Amino acid sequence: MKTMKVSVVTPDGPVYESDVEMVSTKAKTGELGILPGHIPMVAPLKIGAVRLKKGGSTEIVAVSGGFLEVRPEQVTILAQTAEKSEEIDLDRALRAKERAEQRLQERKQENVDFRRAELALQRAINRISIAQRKI
Amino acid sequence: MASLRDIKSRITSTKKTSQITKAMEMVSASKWNRGVMNAKAFVPYMEKIQEVTASIANGSKDSNHPMLNSRPVKKTGYLVITSDRGLAGAFNSNVIRKVHQTIQKNHKSNDEFAIIAIGRIGRDFFANRGMNVVLDITGVADQPSFSEIQDISSSAVGMFSDGTFDELHIFYSHYVSAISQEVTEKKLLPLTDIAASTKLTSYEFEPNAEEILEVLLPQYAESLIYGALLDSKASEHAARMTAMKNATDNAKELIDSLSISYNRARQAAITQEITEIVGGAAALE
Numbered sequence: 001m002k003t004m005k006v007s008v009v010t011p012d013g014p015v016y017e018s019d020v021e022m023v024s025t026k027a028k029t030g031e032l033g034i035l036p037g038h039i040p041m042v043a044p045l046k047i048g049a050v051r052l053k054k055g056g057s058t059e060i061v062a063v064s065g066g067f068l069e070v071r072p073e074q075v076t077i078l079a080q081t082a083e084k085s086e087e088i089d090l091d092r093a094l095r096a097k098e099r100a101e102q103r104l105q106e107r108k109q110e111n112v113d114f115r116r117a118e119l120a121l122q123r124a125i126n127r128i129s130i131a132q133r134k135i
Numbered sequence: 136m137a138s139l140r141d142i143k144s145r146i147t148s149t150k151k152t153s154q155i156t157k158a159m160e161m162v163s164a165s166k167w168n169r170g171v172m173n174a175k176a177f178v179p180y181m182e183k184i185q186e187v188t189a190s191i192a193n194g195s196k197d198s199n200h201p202m203l204n205s206r207p208v209k210k211t212g213y214l215v216i217t218s219d220r221g222l223a224g225a226f227n228s229n230v231i232r233k234v235h236q237t238i239q240k241n242h243k244s245n246d247e248f249a250i251i252a253i254g255r256i257g258r259d260f261f262a263n264r265g266m267n268v269v270l271d272i273t274g275v276a277d278q279p280s281f282s283e284i285q286d287i288s289s290s291a292v293g294m295f296s297d298g299t300f301d302e303l304h305i306f307y308s309h310y311v312s313a314i315s316q317e318v319t320e321k322k323l324l325p326l327t328d329i330a331a332s333t334k335l336t337s338y339e340f341e342p343n344a345e346e347i348l349e350v351l352l353p354q355y356a357e358s359l360i361y362g363a364l365l366d367s368k369a370s371e372h373a374a375r376m377t378a379m380k381n382a383t384d385n386a387k388e389l390i391d392s393l394s395i396s397y398n399r400a401r402q403a404a405i406t407q408e409i410t411e412i413v414g415g416a417a418a419l420e
Binding site: 067 | 177184187282341346350358
């Protein structure tokens, strides 16, 4: 089967690099599946999972925000943070989730950046569900 | 000539200082190593985002996104990156001098510019002179993570969009090698001169170019700031390492010359004592 090169790059360095048969992920406009030979495209991503199909198995990378850049032979995902499912620190994500929830509870008080807490919660939930393979 | 005891105490105190500078040199060396590694790890991301931004921004020339269009400059913003701690040779003073000169040259009054200072040394310098520091950030970690920097960079980008300033320049020390760092000035905003890479790809946009620019441009500016900060951190530790190495070497030299004068003084004292004894004995005969 035809493959394409996929790399997930973050400011702290490349996270994933391999040849895969299909990439599927959630863009701002909706679920997106990329096969080799796709026309060049750019799309912003949601906080979510990137699924990479390769030889019958699927690898999952958690990304929070960023871009998908597609070229016929290569797909690049530029994310602010990204972790492979097996590298996620579940304890840390659980703690982050608790913290974010607590902050959202206090939203009636002042000095709580509601939007930021919400994003933090989304990221934490995303990591947890990917680490537990619920997606 | 200084007394034996004076010289001895000077030798001991110089030795102690050299131990400290030696330790600081080692600490900086390890931080420098990691700093350079971080800066290197960031390069692929930067290259990629630059490539994508350049092809989108150049592909949609008619875009009227505020970050792409220059407007009349009433107020200039300066983002100055220095360190929190001194003892790094000329690292901080070089950056500060350059900024100071630029400001003196281009502006007549305090209302024409605004300073964002990263690092305590830079903040103190400009705040002490009563210059307009609108935002200061101190206590940035030696290995800053992108999320840490996001607050800084998004507020800098925010100030540009809400009109606190109409242009943003960044000043930092660019890491060339362990012994050489260069003060660099870059115009960060508006993004008028995005270097077009050699091969431009024409992309399909999902949903459309405008909306992608909306998300991409702030991220691009943020990563430019992050890149500058990593660069500056690497230079800081390199500069401190070199400064501390020089200090240790100087201390060694000083100890050597002090030891020589100590030995001379000791020899002189012994000679004098012998002469006195011989003289005393001769007087008794």
